[in-house]
Amino acid sequence: MVKDAVFMLRLDSDMREDVEEKASEMGITSSEYIRNAVEFYLENYTGEIPSQEEIEDMDWDELEELIEDLELDIDPEEYDHSGFFGSPSEEDTEELRYAVMDEFGYTEDEYEE
DSSP states (O other), X not given: OOOOOOOOOOOOHHHHHHHHHHHHHXXXXXXXXXXXXXXXXXXXXXXXOOOHHHHHTOOHHHHHHHHHHTTOSOOGGGGOOSOSSOOOOHHHXXXXXXXXXXXXXXXXXXXXX
16 A cells, blocks of 8 residues: 655644634645645646736736736736726726736836837
8 A cells, every 4th residue: 555645834823724724614634625725726727827918918807807816916906096986097907917917027128019
């Protein structure tokens, strides 16, 4: 019989508490919870980062969806200067687009080509 390999993992205290809490709610061990999370990630994450051209063709809603799907550290509301009832302008969309490109490491020179 072949035993499964052991994998050591460091978690900060807040993440560890979250894992233990979620595992407890599900009635499983923390190890099972982490294993399930890794399996889910590996099965569902495509690893596909959109090209600069694809980002340039995205409208506001598509950019918001991309930010949410890839959990980027960008708050679209910071780029929406339209007010409570308005829609983001093309300038707002362009600012958000540049922020997304910057998050992926595209340089400003690449934006302007």
